[in-house]
Amino acid sequence: RGESSTAMVSLPSLFTIERHILAQQGQHPGATGRLTNLLYDIALAAKLIARETTRAGIANILGATSAENVHGEMQQKLDVYADQVIFRMNDHTGRVCVMASEEHDDLLPIPAHHQPGYYVLIYDPLDGSSNIDVNASIGTIFAIHRKITPGDGRGTMEDVLQPGSKLVAAAYVIYGSSTMLVYSTGEGVHGFTLDPSVGEFLLSHPNIQVPSPGQYYSVNHGRHKYWSPGIRHFVAWLQALEDNDRSPLENRYIGSMIADFHRNLLRGGIFLYPADERRPDGKLRLTYEAQPLAFIAAQAGAYASDGIGDILDLQPRDLHQRVPVFMGNRELVEQAEWFLQRYDRDWLAEYAKRR
Ligand code: P6P
Numbered sequence: 001r002g003e004s005s006t007a008m009v010s011l012p013s014l015f016t017i018e019r020h021i022l023a024q025q026g027q028h029p030g031a032t033g034r035l036t037n038l039l040y041d042i043a044l045a046a047k048l049i050a051r052e053t054t055r056a057g058i059a060n061i062l063g064a065t066s067a068e069n070v071h072g073e074m075q076q077k078l079d080v081y082a083d084q085v086i087f088r089m090n091d092h093t094g095r096v097c098v099m100a101s102e103e104h105d106d107l108l109p110i111p112a113h114h115q116p117g118y119y120v121l122i123y124d125p126l127d128g129s130s131n132i133d134v135n136a137s138i139g140t141i142f143a144i145h146r147k148i149t150p151g152d153g154r155g156t157m158e159d160v161l162q163p164g165s166k167l168v169a170a171a172y173v174i175y176g177s178s179t180m181l182v183y184s185t186g187e188g189v190h191g192f193t194l195d196p197s198v199g200e201f202l203l204s205h206p207n208i209q210v211p212s213p214g215q216y217y218s219v220n221h222g223r224h225k226y227w228s229p230g231i232r233h234f235v236a237w238l239q240a241l242e243d244n245d246r247s248p249l250e251n252r253y254i255g256s257m258i259a260d261f262h263r264n265l266l267r268g269g270i271f272l273y274p275a276d277e278r279r280p281d282g283k284l285r286l287t288y289e290a291q292p293l294a295f296i297a298a299q300a301g302a303y304a305s306d307g308i309g310d311i312l313d314l315q316p317r318d319l320h321q322r323v324p325v326f327m328g329n330r331e332l333v334e335q336a337e338w339f340l341q342r343y344d345r346d347w348l349a350e351y352a353k354r355r
Helices: 017-026 034-055 077-090 129-134 221-226 229-238 257-267 286-299 330-343 345-354
Strands: 064-068 074-076 096-101 119-127 138-146 169-175 179-184 190-195 200-205 216-218 269-273 303-305 325-328
Touching (some): 017 034, 017 190, 034 169, 077 119, 077 129, 119 286, 138 257, 179 257, 179 286, 216 257, 229 330, 257 269, 325 330
Antiparallel strands (some): 303 325
8 A cells, every 4th residue: 555645735725715804804803794794795796797707708798788877888788797796695685784886876775675784885896897898807896884874774875975984895806817806804905816616716915015116107198188287297207208317117008997906006006097178077986986996005005096185085975976096106196196286286276176
């Protein structure tokens, strides 16, 4: 008989997201497990959406539906699928008191026959969906608040429109060459890669911290003619046009915010979608795009600004309000703030009235 081998089989890091979430809960003695279970539900929704995104071409869910979403954008079928999966995964668990989605004008109440819960779930089911048909990376974004209105009934708009600094947790999923889920509950930022063969998100990027100095900048140069003087000067600074003893940053822009944000988080850099002549408040949405990513950025040692100050300090006025966005290494974002202060005082004064 051969020697009995005592060598352990080499197992990949089998630290699943469920185990990680449970371990994080363990660090909060008073934790009830409600947030833990909500995060489990989010991870499961992400697996279901990931399965469809990889099958989009085969499952003939490419292409737009005949429906338009609240912003008049043609709804891609995968958008609709992702939106419904997330809602149905959370409408009956008794963990959520109200939901809100990029795809719906108004709040999504918990159905009358289900018990409402303690958390508020706001989400962008499939950001960058215009990239589905060209097979570019797309993403899902989640923001989780506590219910703040009295009583244990259904949540209201007041529960949804809270500053990002009040977030309990935030997460994004990026459906790219692999599917990753990145989340934070305020205890650092942790990335998990989906192993489709076992259907598990396995810890692959523990304690993500943005590297410094940043190497990349992500902006849509096609909008240069609409940019303010401050933005033009800032982008020229990023390109080191006037500065012979400084190297330019590399430009990378996919046009899918999650993909651009994720690269800058892992490699160091800045993603910006500034206000311009055609978009006086920028393009990106505060409650389900900028706030959750600003929460994650802050937990990863990075910073997110609207050009004046920390996005986490903004008090949302409207569920779908837009906000200028500068997210990444603090020194790069603060440099953008400096150029706006130096060259765009009129725009800043106008914007500050709406802020
Ligand atoms: P533009 C995708 O439609 C999106 O909302 C973000 O994901 C992305 O960063 C941005 O719009 C791209 O906008 O104007 O550069 O095409």
